[in-house]
Amino acid sequence: MFSEPDDSAVRDRMHAAFTDAATRLTCAPVFGTPEAWGHGGRTLGMPVEDAHGRAWLRVMEAPAGKAGGKLWVGTKTAAAVLSDEIPRPRLLRSAEWKGHEYAYRAELSSYVPEPPCSPSPDLTERIALPDTWWFQLRRACDVVAATPVPDGRQPVVTQDYIHRTIPRYLGETGLDTTVQRWGLAHGDLHWANLTGPELTILDWEGFGPAPHGFDAAHLHAYTLPVPETAAQVRKTFLNVLDTPDGRLAEITVAAILLQAADRDPVHARLAPHVRAHVRHLLSTSHHHGLGSPQGSAGLRPEG
Known part of the structure; x- marks a missing residue:
């Protein structure tokens, strides 16, 4: 939804964190697929493969002393309290770790093959849905x-x-x-x-x-x-x-x-x-x- 961050240091740090996350959660990136960046490069997600097939890996970053809070645990909490009746990705497993300056949370979720209805939050053209x-x-x-x-x-x-x-x-x-x-x-x-x-x-x-x-x-x-x-x-x-x-x-x-x-x-x-x-x-x-x-x-x- 957001563009790749301009700061090369942020890009390099998040790519390294993503590689680390893939190792921790026993999966491998699917090369050649688009990267999904969050605002300011705070998150990075892309398809991966694990022993069961394709999945989605998303990594979040926060300053080491500010990890945690609503957004940090939101997906985990939603997975625990929301009914399976709601059509949403399933959280498969997760990992957290800290570096010298930053903390990371990685979440591996079920892969969703259908595309988003729009590449941006707003709808810009008519859409036909059943x-x-x-x-x-x-x-x-x-x-x-x-x-x-x-x-x-x-x-x-x-x-x-x-x-x-x-x-x-x-x-x-x-x-x-x-x-x-x-x-x-x-x-x-x-x-x-x-x-x-x-x-x-x-x-x-x-x-x-x-x-x-x-x-x-x-x-x-x-x-x-x-x-x-x-x-x-x-x-x-x-x-x-x-x-x-x-x-x-x-x-x-x-x-x-x-x-x-x-x-x-x-x-x-x-x-x-x-x-x-x-x-x-x-x-x-x-x-x-x-x-x-x-x-x-x-x-x-x-x-």
């Missing part, structure tokens, strides 16, 4: 939302963040931004994390509690450039999005994406669609009972 795909996606999200939150699992977004970010990026909406209902969510549901025409949901490292409807709102926002498919997303999740909880999730996601528009080109090109959608949401929110001016007393845009 009805069963949409049914499975809806079912998977329902199962995730019904799963008890693991002890100590940090939220995708906090209430304080929501209170601060909505007025900062959307202005004074006059809405009560207090989340009334929380539930477990994938947290990063977009088109680069979904495969088709056979559905697999990728990248569970950031899962955690979020406002009810967060995943549906997140996917819908990333689909806004393609109205026909956005309408299908909305139809699939109508009973979630067409509620006060769902609309607050949409407002929250909009603020998050507009904040990200300051940092990268994907969200910058998505921003006009998000702003237009927000105008529509705000024009109908009070009619549908989402909050009141009293609920936002004291909220002011930050500098």
